[in-house]
Amino acid sequence: MSAATTAQRASSWIAASSVAQRLGSVALFILVWQVVADAVHSRMLPSASAVFVVLAEECVHGPLLFHLGVTLARVAVAFVVAMVIGTAIGIVMGRSRTVDALFDSWLVLLLNLPALVIIVLAYVWFGLTEAAAIGAVAVNKIPNTAVTLREGARALDRSYSDMAASFHVGRWRTLRHVILPQLYPYVFAASRSGLALVWKIVLIVELLGRSNGVGFEIQLYFQQFDVTHILAYSIAFMVVIQLIEWMILQPLERRASAWRQ
Amino acid sequence: MAPVTPALAAEIREKRYARARGANSHVALAGLSLEVAAGEFVALVGPSGCGKTTFLNIVAGLDRDFAGEVQLALRPDGRPARVGYVFQEPRLLPWRTVYENIALVLPTHRADAVARDMLKAVGLPQAQDLYPPQLSVGMSRRVAIARAFAIEPDLLLMDEPFVSLDHDTVEQLRNLLLKLWTARPTTVLFVTHDMREALVLADRLVLLSGTPGHVVADVPVSLARNRRHGGAEIERLRDEILRRHRELIGAAATATPVE
Numbered sequence A: 001m002s003a004a005t006t007a008q009r010a011s012s013w014i015a016a017s018s019v020a021q022r023l024g025s026v027a028l029f030i031l032v033w034q035v036v037a038d039a040v041h042s043r044m045l046p047s048a049s050a051v052f053v054v055l056a057e058e059c060v061h062g063p064l065l066f067h068l069g070v071t072l073a074r075v076a077v078a079f080v081v082a083m084v085i086g087t088a089i090g091i092v093m094g095r096s097r098t099v100d101a102l103f104d105s106w107l108v109l110l111l112n113l114p115a116l117v118i119i120v121l122a123y124v125w126f127g128l129t130e131a132a133a134i135g136a137v138a139v140n141k142i143p144n145t146a147v148t149l150r151e152g153a154r155a156l157d158r159s160y161s162d163m164a165a166s167f168h169v170g171r172w173r174t175l176r177h178v179i180l181p182q183l184y185p186y187v188f189a190a191s192r193s194g195l196a197l198v199w200k201i202v203l204i205v206e207l208l209g210r211s212n213g214v215g216f217e218i219q220l221y222f223q224q225f226d227v228t229h230i231l232a233y234s235i236a237f238m239v240v241i242q243l244i245e246w247m248i249l250q251p252l253e254r255r256a257s258a259w260r261q
Numbered sequence B: 001m002a003p004v005t006p007a008l009a010a011e012i013r014e015k016r017y018a019r020a021r022g023a024n025s026h027v028a029l030a031g032l033s034l035e036v037a038a039g040e041f042v043a044l045v046g047p048s049g050c051g052k053t054t055f056l057n058i059v060a061g062l063d064r065d066f067a068g069e070v071q072l073a074l075r076p077d078g079r080p081a082r083v084g085y086v087f088q089e090p091r092l093l094p095w096r097t098v099y100e101n102i103a104l105v106l107p108t109h110r111a112d113a114v115a116r117d118m119l120k121a122v123g124l125p126q127a128q129d130l131y132p133p134q135l136s137v138g139m140s141r142r143v144a145i146a147r148a149f150a151i152e153p154d155l156l157l158m159d160e161p162f163v164s165l166d167h168d169t170v171e172q173l174r175n176l177l178l179k180l181w182t183a184r185p186t187t188v189l190f191v192t193h194d195m196r197e198a199l200v201l202a203d204r205l206v207l208l209s210g211t212p213g214h215v216v217a218d219v220p221v222s223l224a225r226n227r228r229h230g231g232a233e234i235e236r237l238r239d240e241i242l243r244r245h246r247e248l249i250g251a252a253a254t255a256t257p258v259e
Helices: A002-040 A048-060 A064-095 A097-112 A115-126 A130-154 A158-166 A171-209 A214-223 A227-256 B052-059 B098-103 B108-121 B137-150 B167-183 B195-201 B232-244 B246-255
Strands: B008-017 B026-036 B041-045 B067-072 B083-086 B155-159 B187-192 B204-209 B214-220
Touching: A002 A048, A048 A064, A048 A227, A064 A097, A064 A130, A064 A171, A064 A214, A064 A227, A097 A130, A115 A130, A115 A171, A130 A171, A158 A171, A158 B083, A171 A214, A171 A227, A214 A227, B008 B052, B026 B041, B026 B052, B026 B214, B041 B052, B041 B195, B052 B067, B052 B155, B052 B187, B083 B137, B098 B108, B098 B137, B108 B137, B137 B155, B137 B167, B167 B195, B187 B195, B195 B204, B195 B232, B214 B232
Parallel strands: B041 B187, B041 B204, B083 B155, B155 B187
Antiparallel strands: B008 B026, B008 B067, B204 B214
């Protein structure tokens, strides 16, 4: 009992100290930035304090939150679409040699196709529409997810599927309780790299063919050489993405692997 | 009078495993025929590698790539027979609790009551929220047995479920199995390489020899189950079987290591 509480206290202390370390590291970065910017004293490198003032102003009076919301919505939809389709393709290719042999080269092709080319082609073929934008982002991420999940599907333990088959556990239940839990580590790996990839590509898609969102705003401020605003928007977005990682992805992953302890 | 249909009628003309690159394939079973009456406890005894597990997988419907027929009697309501399978390894899903592992094989509306009931029957009601990696080897086997009985199987397949356990645990698990089987009668096909184990448990021994695996002898065990604990009787029966089927001696000697 007391050993457990001590261990708990110790682990929460370790967690607290690692948070403190992280905050210290960020603070150090901001300090260095501030010092360098003050020394250089150029419009091209605004100081940290100037950027944070603009960030606060844009949040309260400006359209930052609106554009942030729009971009996040695009990230969310493209991410979900890419994960679902990529996972399905990966599972099928991992399970069937024939399908794998047929489409492996397609996957390689798609993996090597630059994001920019996919985006431009999507806009040319389907017009400057929301669907083309989100579709282009998803297509960029799908091969990535498919390759990761194909590894997972290949590593599935046959003995569990046999167990489920011999007990006539239905298809849906087998998928949910037997197959997917074995794939979760792969799904999370794909999610983490997926989130990082998707949000960056969403900005490009917005820059090239949308009239709102963080990418669109960055393009506007780029034309005005307004580095302060560009950095303010970037920081706001980076913080939100990091929060998603910490507050959604990581807790989900911890829950899915609770049985390992 | 209607003819009595056996619970299981299997006639395996041939089961062949293909080898890679077209090299000659390997025949695992040939001319193996077996009938098991409803409610009978049959032990399939044979040395390792004589195709016992292959045969069980065919009966369970997991392996359909063979020449021959396997027929399971329909249930009284005309539906296909339910088959429970206790594998050599417990094969519990490590990411689901003990309770969830049993509930998984049950229809949703009965899952809760039956799972709890079965855990009580195998003496593990307190373990229901544990994950399989937290269980001892013996407990895992109990859960696997509980899962197989939970579906009220018409045919229970058991593939050397008690190997690599210490003597006391094996003893407990055998008694548990007999207790469950008495309370929930069903047809059992129990695979083992240990003739003593077969003699302690079964109504009938079917002796297999490989390769390819086929039936060498079919021996009923008439000794009452409550008289099988002594050991002396079991040894006598075992010696008698080995004397009558000299071709098994080599196999039995090599296949029955120190327990």
